[in-house]
Amino acid sequence: MPNRQHVVIIGGGITGLTAAFYLQKEKEKGLPITYTLIEASSRLGGKIKTIHHDGFVIERGPDSYLGRKKSMTRLIEQAGLADKLVNNETGQAYVMSGGTLHRIPEGAVMGVPTKVGPFIKTKLFSPAGKARAALDLVLPRREEADTDISVGHFFRRRLGDQVVENLIEPLLSGIYAGDIDRLSLQSTFPQFQDVEKKSRSLILGMKPNLPQPSDRPGTYGKKKGQFLTLSSGLESLVERIEEMLEPESIWKNKKVSGVAREDTGRYRVDLEDGTNTHADAVILASPYSVTKQLLPEHLRVDGFHATPSTSVATIAMAFPASALKKDINGTGFVISRKEPTTITACTWTHRKWPHTTPEGMVLLRCYVGRSNNQDIVFESDESILRAVLKDLNSIMDITADPEFYYVSRWIQSMPQYEVNHKQQWEKLQANLSDHYPGVYAAGASYEGVGLPDCVASAEKAVMHIVENLRQAY
Numbered sequence: 001m002p003n004r005q006h007v008v009i010i011g012g013g014i015t016g017l018t019a020a021f022y023l024q025k026e027k028e029k030g031l032p033i034t035y036t037l038i039e040a041s042s043r044l045g046g047k048i049k050t051i052h053h054d055g056f057v058i059e060r061g062p063d064s065y066l067g068r069k070k071s072m073t074r075l076i077e078q079a080g081l082a083d084k085l086v087n088n089e090t091g092q093a094y095v096m097s098g099g100t101l102h103r104i105p106e107g108a109v110m111g112v113p114t115k116v117g118p119f120i121k122t123k124l125f126s127p128a129g130k131a132r133a134a135l136d137l138v139l140p141r142r143e144e145a146d147t148d149i150s151v152g153h154f155f156r157r158r159l160g161d162q163v164v165e166n167l168i169e170p171l172l173s174g175i176y177a178g179d180i181d182r183l184s185l186q187s188t189f190p191q192f193q194d195v196e197k198k199s200r201s202l203i204l205g206m207k208p209n210l211p212q213p214s215d216r217p218g219t220y221g222k223k224k225g226q227f228l229t230l231s232s233g234l235e236s237l238v239e240r241i242e243e244m245l246e247p248e249s250i251w252k253n254k255k256v257s258g259v260a261r262e263d264t265g266r267y268r269v270d271l272e273d274g275t276n277t278h279a280d281a282v283i284l285a286s287p288y289s290v291t292k293q294l295l296p297e298h299l300r301v302d303g304f305h306a307t308p309s310t311s312v313a314t315i316a317m318a319f320p321a322s323a324l325k326k327d328i329n330g331t332g333f334v335i336s337r338k339e340p341t342t343i344t345a346c347t348w349t350h351r352k353w354p355h356t357t358p359e360g361m362v363l364l365r366c367y368v369g370r371s372n373n374q375d376i377v378f379e380s381d382e383s384i385l386r387a388v389l390k391d392l393n394s395i396m397d398i399t400a401d402p403e404f405y406y407v408s409r410w411i412q413s414m415p416q417y418e419v420n421h422k423q424q425w426e427k428l429q430a431n432l433s434d435h436y437p438g439v440y441a442a443g444a445s446y447e448g449v450g451l452p453d454c455v456a457s458a459e460k461a462v463m464h465i466v467e468n469l470r471q472a473y
Contacts, residue, residue, distance in 0.1 A: 004032040005469050008269050008277060010256050010294070011285035012039030013046025014238075014451055015443040018075060018458035019283050020249070021241050025078070026466055033469060036277060037245070038269070040255040044242055047413065048451075050233030051406060055358040057233050058316045060408035062451055063353070063365070064088060064229040069452030071459060073228065079240045084232045088225030088352050094333035096341070097124055097166045101333055101395060104167070109206045110189070111168035112159070129162030136203050145197050148419050151188060152181035158202050170334035174345050176449065177310040177414040179371045187421040187447075231355045234451075259284075259294045261436055281438040281465045285458065287415065288445035299431045304424040305445065309412040312369035313377045315388055316349070317402035319362045325397040333395075342368050342376055342387040364392070371416075381407040415445045440464060 007023055009016045016037055023035045037044075047061035065072045067087070076082060094101040102124045107115025113133065120130065136158045142149075151172060155164045164180075173180050176188060185193055192202065199205030230236055242250070255272040259282055262268055270276045284291045289309065292300045321327075332347040345367045350357035357363040366388045369377040376384060384407050392398055425446050432439050440461035444454055 004034055005280040005465075006278065007033065007035040007281045007283065007465060008267070008279035009035060009037045009283045009285055010259075010269070011046075011287075011290075011443065012037055012041075012044040012250075012252070013285065013443070013454070014048060015046075015454040015458045016283070016285035017044055017238060017241050018455045019285060019442065019462050020245055021075070021079070022459060022462045023465075024245055024249075026462070031466065031469065033466075034249070036249055036251060036279075038251045038254050038256055038271075040253070042253055044250070044252070045235060045238035047410060048234045048238055049408070050235035052233065053318075053404065056318060056361075056363060057231070057353075057356040058363070058365075058406060059229075059234060060314065060316070060406060061410070062234065063347075063349075064227040064234075065451040067226055067228040069450065069456070071456040072452040075455050076230070076237060079237060079244065081230060081232070081237060081240060084230040084236065085228055086231050086353070086355060088227040088229070089331065089354060090225050091351055092330040094328075094330055095124065095167055095170050095336065096333055096339055096395070097336040099339070099394075101328065104171075108167065111155075111163070111171045112192075112202050112206045113163070114203060114207045124166045125162045129160060129166075132160030133163045133203075135160070137201050139201075141196055141200050145193065148184050148186040148422065150181050150419055151183045151185050152179075154185050154192065154196075155180075158196070165338060166336050170336050170345070173337070173371075174334055174367070176417065177312050177369065177371060178416045182307070182416070182418050184417045184419045184421040187417040187425075229353065256286075256294060259436075259439065260296075265438075267436075267439065281468075282436075282440070283458070283461045283465075284439065284441045285443050287443065288441070289412070291441055291445070295436070299428075299435060301424050301428045301431070304421075304428060305415060307416045307418055309416060310369065310371050310414040311374045311377045311409070311411045312367060312414060313384060313407060313409045314365055314367050315384055315405055315407045316363065316365045317385075317388075317405040318357075319364070319398065319400065319402050321360055321362050323398055323400040324362055325399055326395070328396065337370065341391045342384075343391045344368060344370060346392070366392070377409055377411070381405075415449060438465075438468075 009019050020035055020037045023033060027033050049060040051058040093104045095104055102122060105113060105118035105122045107113060107118055113119040152164060155168050169180050176183055195202055195205035256269055257272045258270045260268045267279045267282050268276050269279060288305045331352040334345045335341055343366045347365045349363040349365050368384060385405055428441060442457040442461045447453055447457055
């Protein structure tokens with residue numbers, strides 16, 4: 001039997017936590033493996049933070065995940081929290097354009113219209129804009145369909161500027177907080193490229209993707225929410241996983257300064273305090289902006305993540321229901337980039353996630369910060385509150401200040417997957433494989449920014465390490 005193998009995980013966000021969790025599981029099965037999880041801050045979980053305040057459950061980072069991506073649900077189930085899973089409540093969503101809230105047309109799949117009636121009736125687009133979108137039905141497939149282009153370029157060609165600017169851009173850019181005219185289609189929304197290749201028309205090709213009504217008893221005719229969260233707050237998953245790990249394997253308040261391959265084939269992980277540790281394998285679960293500083297220059301990829309990650313902020317505000325004089329029936333709205341507002345989107349959390357809010361209260365969560373204007377993120381909490389309330393008052397007629405509020409800033413936290421991101425990521429993996437075999441990059445910088453994407457990325461790295469170790473038997 002080979003000597004016990006040691007794995008160092010750099011970064012204690014959801015990616016690093018997941019890697020440690022699955023390595024712990026393998027160890028409990030008898031695999032000769034140990035691990036050390038190194039985190040620069042005083043806590044694990046990265047962007048996942050939950051506040052419990054007077055009966056409210058407030059997420060300061062991600063509030064949910066897309067349920068069809070099973071990796072996150074699998075992790076939650078193995079951590080013993082399956083009974084805490086809840087789907088979002090569905091309801092009308094809106095987009096603000098021209099100073100007015102418009103219903104997102106029924107049948108729109110991530111902004112792509114699939115039902116004629118609602119699309120014709122909406123006032124989001126002019127008759128000319130609607131006619132331009134209808135050209136999608138006759139336009140040919142793009143030549144060189146396998147080459148990468150920007151999300152904006154792709155949708156403008158298929159559906160025209162109006163549909164992109166008034167519907168698609170507000171919906172899609174919120175996921176990456178980026179400029180859709182620079183975001184990579186292949187790396188962010190490859191399903192649309194696949195639909196064009198298969199069906200030619202997006203309008204026709206997206207019809208099978210329409211959400212279906214739930215078949216659960218008592219929910220006839222009501223669509224089941226596509227998103228999942230934990231009623232106890234997402235940070236309860238972080239806490240549960242940390243409890244299941246070996247305390248001596250978690251190093252907090254330790255910052256890594258470099259990773260070097262030694263003549264023995266093992267890796268030396270240097271810390272800023274002058275100490276080091278050694279590993280047979282390393283999982284780099286830190287953002288690429290950090291990771292590239294840990295690697296020798298010849299392993300880095302020129303141009304990869306050349307645009308800095310976007311900074312955003314959220315503000316969660318609690319009001320008595322009576323403070324909202326204009327109660328709009330829905331779950332929230334997004335805002336066209338052309339609108340002169342500070343906020344980019346607002347979730348009526350009390351409706352979308354009823355478990356988060358006590359009876360008789362309202363919980364609103366607004367987002368600020370655009371890829372081309374992030375100044376508001378760095379202003380004071382009070383300045384952000386006043387700017388956000390000014391926007392909301394024009395929409396919802398709020399007559400009082402919130403009973404309490406929380407501002408959360410995420411500085412350079414949203415990686416920008418620009419055109420040819422996939423090819424650059426493949427080159428980085430090849431560089432590691434050729435020169436640093438046993439070192440794996442994982443996390444939101446590479447194959448998706450959502451929680452399930454990060455979890456799947458960690459699973460993949462652990463799988464490679466475990467397979468290599470088993471082959472050594």
